[in-house]
Amino acid sequence: MTFEADHKYISQKLYIGKEMLYLTRDEVISLGIREEDILKLVKEALIAHGKKEYEMPAKIGIHPYEEVFYHAMPAYVPSQKAAGMKWIECYPNNPTKFGLPQTTGLLILNDILTGCPIAVMDCTWITAMRTPAVTVLAAEALHEDAETFAMFGCGVQGTEHVKYVVHTLKNLKKIYIYDIREEAMDKLIEEVQPKIDVEIIKGESPEMLAKECEVLSSATLIIRTPLSVVKDEWVSKGQTILPCDLNTYWDPKITKRADKYIVDSIEEHELFEEMGYFPDGLPEIVAETGEIIAGIKPGREDKDELIVCSNIGMAVCDVVVAREVFNRALESKVGVKLPL
Numbered sequence: 557m558t559f560e561a562d563h564k565y566i567s568q569k570l571y572i573g574k575e576m577l578y579l580t581r582d583e584v585i586s587l588g589i590r591e592e593d594i595l596k597l598v599k600e601a602l603i604a605h606g607k608k609e610y611e612m613p614a615k616i617g618i619h620p621y622e623e624v625f626y627h628a629m630p631a632y633v634p635s636q637k638a639a640g641m642k643w644i645e646c647y648p649n650n651p652t653k654f655g656l657p658q659t660t661g662l663l664i665l666n667d668i669l670t671g672c673p674i675a676v677m678d679c680t681w682i683t684a685m686r687t688p689a690v691t692v693l694a695a696e697a698l699h700e701d702a703e704t705f706a707m708f709g710c711g712v713q714g715t716e717h718v719k720y721v722v723h724t725l726k727n728l729k730k731i732y733i734y735d736i737r738e739e740a741m742d743k744l745i746e747e748v749q750p751k752i753d754v755e756i757i758k759g760e761s762p763e764m765l766a767k768e769c770e771v772l773s774s775a776t777l778i779i780r781t782p783l784s785v786v787k788d789e790w791v792s793k794g795q796t797i798l799p800c801d802l803n804t805y806w807d808p809k810i811t812k813r814a815d816k817y818i819v820d821s822i823e824e825h826e827l828f829e830e831m832g833y834f835p836d837g838l839p840e841i842v843a844e845t846g847e848i849i850a851g852i853k854p855g856r857e858d859k860d861e862l863i864v865c866s867n868i869g870m871a872v873c874d875v876v877v878a879r880e881v882f883n884r885a886l887e888s889k890v891g892v893k894l895p896l
Contacts, residue, residue: 562637563669569886570893572672577882579677579891587884591685591720594877597636598689599849601876604633605821606846610872614827623648623779631871632668638879640665642679642871648777658711659683663878673896675882679874682881684712686873688720690820690845691773691798694865696724697848698818698855699771699796703729706769708762708786708805710735710744713775718744722752725771732769734759766790773798774805778868780832782808793860802868803834811839815861820845820870828868839864 557565566572604610612631619625630641644661651658663679666672695702702725707714710733718731731754735741741758749756759765766772766786777783778801788809791797797814799806811817817839819825829838843853845867856863885891 557637559637559669563667566667566674566886570674572667572670572674573896575893575895576673577675577677577885577891578894579675579881579885581678581681583885583890584678584681584881587881587888587890589685589877589880589884591723593880594685594689595693595720595723597877597880598686598873599693600636601633601870601873602690602693602846603850604635604846605870605872606844606848606850606852609633609635612821612870612872614821614824615871616827623777625778629869629871629874631875633872633876636876636879637668638665638875639668640875640878642683642874644679644683646778663874665875665878665882675878675885675891676894677878677881679878682874682877683869684716686877687713687775687800687867687869688717690867690869690873691717691800692720692724693849694798694818694845694867695721695771695773695796698863698865700725701727702770702796703727704732704769704771705730706732706734706759706765706772708734708765708772708774709776709801710737710740711775713800715744715748717773717775718748718756719751722754728754730754731756732759732765733757734762734765762786763790767792770794771796771798773800775800776805778802778833779804781835782806784808786810788813791862793862795862796856797862797864799864799866800868802828802866808834808836810862811864811866812836813862814839814864815858816842816856816863818843818845818848818863818865820867824868824870825866
C-alpha cells in the first residue's frame with residue numbers, strides 16, 4: 557500500500573487534519589492483540605532495523621531523580637506505514653509511595669502523507685508487550701535449544717517475559733524467577749503458571765539462578781552505577797544473558813569478557829555511555845539484535861560462547877505495534893475522536 561492509499565484508507569474513518577483518535581489503556585487492551593501478534597509485529601520491526609530500513613534517533617531523556625527517567629522516542633518504519641513518538645517515564649517508587657503505576661506515558665501516531673496527528677494512545681501496555689517480545693526473539697535466535705530460563709525482577713516486565721518466553725524457547729523445562737520481594741514472586745507464579753506448561757520455580761538467590769540457567773534476563777532498576785548483583789564468577793561459558801536494564805544488574809566484568817556483546821541499538825547504547833550509564837565503558841559491540849534476527853550477522857556460532865545481548869527498547873517496535881493498535885481501533889470503532 558502506498559502512502560497515498562494509506563492516507564485514503566484512514567480518511568474514510570477519520571477526518572485527517574481536523575480530528576484524531578484517543579485510546580485509553582483499557583481500549584488498547586480491548587482490541588485483542590495476542591502475544592503471537594506482538595511477536596510477529598516486533599520481529600518485523602527488528603528486521604527493518606537490522607536492514608537499516610528505518611529512521612530512529614537515539615532516545616533523549618530527562619532525569620529528575622537518580623532512579624527516574626523520561627524518554628522521548630520517535631521512529632519511522634516505512635514498510636509498516638508507522639511514524640510517531642513515544643513519551644514515557646519510569647518512577648520505580650510510585651507503587652509503594654503513591655499507589656500509582658511505575659510507568660506511564662503516551663504515544664502519538666502521524667499520517668505519513670500529511671504529517672497530521674492521527675492518534676494519541678496510552679503506551680504502557682505497548683511497552684509491556686514489545687519489551688519481552690524483543691528479549692524472547694533474541695533468545696530464540698541465540699539459544700533456541702535452551703531448557704532453562706532465569707528472570708530477575710518480577711514486576712510487570714518480568715511477568716510478561718515469563719509469559720512470552722515459552723513461545724520461542726520450545727524446549728524449556730524450567731523457568732526460575734527471583735525478586736527481592738517475596739510477594740512479587742508469588743504474584744507472578746499465581747498469574748502465569750496456569751497459563752503455561754513449563755514449571756516456574758522461585759529462586760533462592762541470584763547466585764542460584766546464575767549458576768542453574770542457560771538463558772537469563774533481567775528487568776530491574778536502570779541507574780548509572782552498576783549494582784553488580786550477579787557476580788562475574790557465577791557466570792559460565794555457553795550462557796546467554798539478555799538484560800533489559802542496561803548495565804545495572806550485572807557485574808560489568810561479565811560483558812567485558814563475553815565472546816559476543818550484542819545490543820538492540822548501537823547509537824542508543826553510545827548515548828547512554830555518554831550519560832554515564834557505563835562507567836567502565838561499553839564493551840566492543842559485534843552486532844545489533846535486528847541484524848541477528850534478519851540473518852545479516854551470525855548469532856551463536858559455538859555452544860561455549862558467552863553471549864550478552866542488551867536490549868533497552870527501541871521506538872521502531874513501539875510505533876509498529878501502535879500502528880496495529882490504531883488500525884484495529886479504526887475497524888472496531890474503538891476510542892474517542894477528539895478535535896485538533
